[in-house]
Amino acid sequence: MISDLFASTVLIGIITSGIRLATPYLYATVGETFGQLSGVLNLGVEGMMLMGAYVGFYMTFTTGDPWLGLMAAILVGLLMGVAMAFISVTLQAEQGISGIGVYLFGLGMSELLFQKTLGTVETVSGFPAFKIPLLGDLPLVGGIFFDHNVLTYGAYLLVPLSWFILNRTTWGLQIKAVGQNPAAADSLGVSVTKVRYVTVTVGGVLSSIAGASLSIALLNVFQQNLTSGMGFIAVALVYFGGWNPLGALAGSLLFSTVNALQNWVQVLGIPVPSDFAVMMPYVLTILILVIALRKVRQPAALTKPFERGEA
């Protein structure tokens, strides 16, 4: 039965769903990369994903239009991002702990609203798969790469876009300067506060979209604790990716492929207890953290609030 895993249809299935399942990781990881590069560790990603997933789902459920669902998720992500920036930047709260607070808030709030407004698990017709003309008809490759929903394409476009922003624009330079040496950036006239507000808000919006991509594009359902730890994994993937969108891409793909593999192992009935299959990604995350941290140095000012006049 193990050999079933290597049959071509299964392999194609694993790769295709690996590419699809990378979507939420990509949004959340790239978003968190922005915040961390500017020196803010947002551990509330999971809570923001849950809120985005719920709001996106509910809007789609009531209006039937996933685009409106996406808009609603973006709005909620914006609000939660600004709130997180206020907590971390203005109030200078201990980031490891305040993020857990935001997580608990998102977890409780999304469940509260879910039970109050829906009560039972419903499904919606979210973003459909959209075959790209010509490319989508290519044999093999077409099905794997060019037959996905809009949010999945968006996630992959986000990678080069954010790479360009971070490495080829003044704004990207400012973000990194603020994350490495806020005092120096400040003395050159860069507003540390403004840069961090923007990056954390961008992170909030992208986390929220990540959640929505689950509820209105990949799974098309919402239930309590839908994301089950994906947001925390995304934070870990930022370390793995070395604070670089391309690294984030590699990490997301690795992770989603393990997820896909785990699903197929269960589908094929390979006698590995499913609990261990589910456990795999988390063990992998710890291994990844151990390996990744030897590679790249983290932004020097990560988790350190900045105040003028302090060294």
Next chain:
Amino acid sequence: MTNSPTKQVNPKGSESYGRWLGPLTPVLAALAALLIGALMLLALGANPVEAYTAMASGAFGSVNAFADTIVKATPLLFVGAGICISFRGGVLNIGGEGQLVVGALAATLAALTFEDWPGWAIIPVCLILGFVAGGIWGAIPGALKASLNVNEILTTIMMNQIAVQGMNFLLRGPIMDPIQIEKGSFIPQTARFSLAADLPRLSPTRLHAGVLLAVVVAILVWALLWRTTIGFRIRAVGMNPNASRRAGIHVGRYAVLAMLLSGALAGLGGATQVLGVHHRMFTDGSAAGFTGSAGFNGIVAALFGQLHPLGTIPASLLFGAMLVGANKMQRAVQVPSALITALNGLVVVFVVGSEIWRRRLARRQEVIEPGGDPNLATQESGVT
């Protein structure tokens, strides 16, 4: 933020600030959270007064209700007392959920294995094994942090998930109740432990001896942190690792120790839950199904108690009351009890968000009396 208190010129000025503001900040934070909760209740079409009244009566309305509140507060206190050690030691242990689970599992395995042992033997063995298992589960992220500088927040969260899947595996297979297998219903739970393994209970309420144990543990943690050299070093490492290193303290070792003790207390909490409350282990597939999110709520309680083990006792009681009361509230005004999870999140945010006022006051105090010991101010400022 008035100027009048700064006029104090006694050398202990900054400490008296801490005393004055210390207990007040979390209370204000809780009030703010309850106020937002009231607005949320209004938005959900429920009467906040009615909801909070129902919550209070559900938590304190009768002897049994009060006993339930105390029982619910017990795991929070175990976890919270451990959190006081780890957070004071500068390591953020978010792994309470997993540590509760492995502690409970270890106690369960022992209780099932030695089912014909008498109570005086089986109970201590179960508790000790729970303590040890939780300690190991906490020490792993601690060691990774100390030796490789791996972020302990992330590893503890991952360890939570690993513990849960381990629990699911054991309960769905190897240690499933034989009766469940015979009947073919396959509910993932163990057989009921032998009666000898039950913690002594104050009938007819659900109060069990684990409650006392939790209070004793909290007092011991206080004694450890403020009355022993080890505790002093743990706090020193948390406050200023570089200075501690220069003073010859083995920083990594104390970080691991703080995580180990923190995890061990959560593990002990898990063991008392199975011996004192459930008398068997069960799972619904998630961590919260068994722990009731005590691993997270214990953090909330500890922060609320100013990361002081004795302050964590009343704080645990308060959050235990909220959790027990939430069920009554849900029935009375049809607002899901998940509201409490959201409010707990807000309490955390408000408590750590309000630290800034305290730091500013402390700093102003330092400027006014340069001779004062700045450590006193930092020491009082809770999260470091």
